[in-house]
Amino acid sequence: MLRATVLALGGLCCAGAALGLLLGAGGGMLGLLAFGLLILGGTLFERRYHRNLTAPPGPGWERTQEVFQDPSSGELLEVWYNPITGQRRYVSRK
Incomplete structure (x- = not known):
């Protein structure tokens, strides 16, 4: 649920920035676009939660x-x- 909300926020930021650029809002939209892309990229490529193991991890643990x-x-x-x-x-x- 949280992941979907964060993805929606990133998508809205990107869409709003793209619309602003198309309507001539200027370079101020580039910051919003970068923020949206950062949110999307960080969420989509985050390190996934660990899988549970079936055996102890090995030496040093x-x-x-x-x-x-x-x-x-x-x-x-x-x-x-x-x-x-x-x-x-x-x-x-x-």
Whole structure:
């Protein structure tokens, strides 16, 4: 829902800027166009949310005590942490 709203906002910015340029509003519309393109590009090419793993991630990762239920799938997930990079991975608890 939020993603669709942000995409709509970016599209409206781009459409408004294009209309303004066509009607002769001048270079002020270029900033709005750049803003709209930035919103669209950032949203469309964002790094997608991690996939849940089925096995521990490997060397260098430590299992934490955190366990939670994934709201979208309902499965229990364990949290693994890499102290070097600060990354977290979520592994299905079997």
